[in-house]
Structures are given as C-alpha cells and as structure tokens.
Amino acid sequence: MLTYQTEILHTAILLVIMFAIIFLTKRAIRRFGFIRSIEVNRRKIILNLSYLVIYIFVISILAIIWGVDLKQFTVFISSVLAVLGVGFFAQWSILSNLTASVILFFSHPVRIGHRIRILEKDFNLTGRVKDITGFYFFMITDNGQDITLPNSYVLQKGIQILKEDEAPGDLGFINPDTNNKEISA
The missing domain is CATH 1.10.287 (Helix Hairpins)
Structure with missing residues (x-):
C-alpha cells in the first residue's frame, strides 16, 4: 500500500x-x-x-x-x-467547421435572431439567423427557405448585418457595437 x-x-x-x-x-x-x-x-x-x-x-x-x-x-x-x-x-471539413464554430462564438458579431445578408455574388442569401451549432449555420431566407451552411463557409464569406427595416440591396453596413449604419466605400 x-x-x-x-x-x-x-x-x-x-x-x-x-x-x-x-x-x-x-x-x-x-x-x-x-x-x-x-x-x-x-x-x-x-x-x-x-x-x-x-x-x-x-x-x-x-x-x-x-x-x-x-x-x-x-x-x-x-x-x-x-x-x-x-x-x-x-474529412478536413469536420475539423475546419469545429474551428470555425469556436471563432464564430468568440469573435464574430452575428447572433441568433439577427437579420443578415451573406455577401455571395452568385446567390442572394438574405434572411434571419435561426441557429449556430458546432458544425452548421442555419438561417431562414426572406422567401421562407431553410438554408444550412457549414460554419467554415460562413466564416469565409462577408456578412452584412441588416436592420429590421433595411432592404437587402442596401450597401450600408451596421457597426455591431453601436448599431449605426456605416457607408461602405
């Protein structure tokens, strides 16, 4: 013993x-x-x-x-x-999605319930954030479609946070700290 x-x-x-x-x-x-x-x-x-x-x-x-x-x-x-x-x-996407999830958690201004536009030239992805999990980013578009995107994709694309009454085509960005619209150059 x-x-x-x-x-x-x-x-x-x-x-x-x-x-x-x-x-x-x-x-x-x-x-x-x-x-x-x-x-x-x-x-x-x-x-x-x-x-x-x-x-x-x-x-x-x-x-x-x-x-x-x-x-x-x-x-x-x-x-x-x-x-x-x-x-x-x-399966590199598994590791990159987990890493992107941690980055989205700690340093990204997008939150569940925000109305956003993902800046993608081929698709108009404008809608409300439904959920953010360890691997996927869920959103409902303005025309009612449920969209599931990998977290790594969301991290790679630019995201415009829209005001409730703002049109998706508006090029002003919202500063998440002050909620004031900033004019993009």
Missing part, C-alpha cells in the same frame, strides 16, 4: 486542479456568453470542446503519474495523432 501512496496523492492533487480548472472555465465561458448575449446551446458546444481538451490533458498526466514509460507513451500518442491526422485530412 505504501508503494502507491505518492501516486494516489499526486492523482488526488491533479483531480482537484482539474475540477478547479473546469469550474473556472465554465464560469469564464458563461460570463463571456452573458456579456456577448450568446445563446445557451452555443455556450454548451464551447464548454464541451474545452472539457475534451482538459480531459485529454489530465489523462495524459495520469498515465505519466502511474508509471507509464514516457518513451512508450510518446510513441502511442504520436501514433494516435498520426491516425487522427489522416482521418481529419480525409
């Missing part, structure tokens, strides 16, 4: 640190979401992604604490990352 005493102590300390990090992360994301008026479902997606990163990190440290050989552990982790890399390269 005494031989595992230090490992149990280190594990207990690591678990306390993990729960503290999870608590602080949850609190920070809730506060950020409240300040920026971000919907609860979008906050849950970001929370789940942060939990995944925290758990993977903690499991790696636990493996080292409990005596897994560091060389064998690095070979195992590099093999897993190589397989994941090949898998994500085959």
